Amino acid sequence: MLFSYMAGNKVNNIDVVYTPWHNLKKTASMDVGQVGFHNPKNVRTVRVEKRINEIVNRLNRTKVERKPDFKAEREAVAAAEKAERKLQLRDKKRREEVERLEKERQAEIRSYKGLMVSEKMTSNKQIASTAKSLQELEEDFM
Incomplete structure (x- = not known):
């Protein structure tokens, strides 16, 4: 953008300065109204x-x-x-929550909690009460 200055709005023979x-x-x-120039070569x-x-x-x-x-x-700018900051913070919290839930799910998959459930366990009495003998169970095992 160029700045131009015309001295004397109603007279002839004037200089117009562009910079x-x-x-x-x-x-x-x-x-008031007076200006200077940083670089006279650009005038x-x-x-x-x-x-x-x-x-x-x-x-x-x-x-x-x-x-x-x-x-x-x-x-308006503020x-x-x-x-924008609020939206970014909300997105960050949502990502962190998803990561936390995924981490908990992975930790639960890796844990032995699901293996040591009393419903899945059998006692020796329960095994003995079944029709199979101990020798038959050992053969099934191998």
Whole structure:
């Protein structure tokens, strides 16, 4: 974006100065409307011999001056950032919960709790009460 400055809105033979906006330098000791330049090599000056009212009028008609509400814009940005952080935190908690449940499930699969259940156990009396003898059981085992 270029910054241009026209001195003297109603006179002829004026100089129009073009420079990128980041090249402008303004210090506290300067008067109102006065600016300097960081790098004079980035400054271009064009001499306008005769004022062309048609162009000036067209520029004035399309000129837009807006006064932004910086506080409202900053609050909107802060609210959006807060919502994004909240969403990320919620996703992180959900992932951690899924990981925790998966870890518990894997630990339960690896544990011997399921093997040592009293319903699955048999006593020697129960084995003796069955029709098979001890020798038959040993043969079945091998």
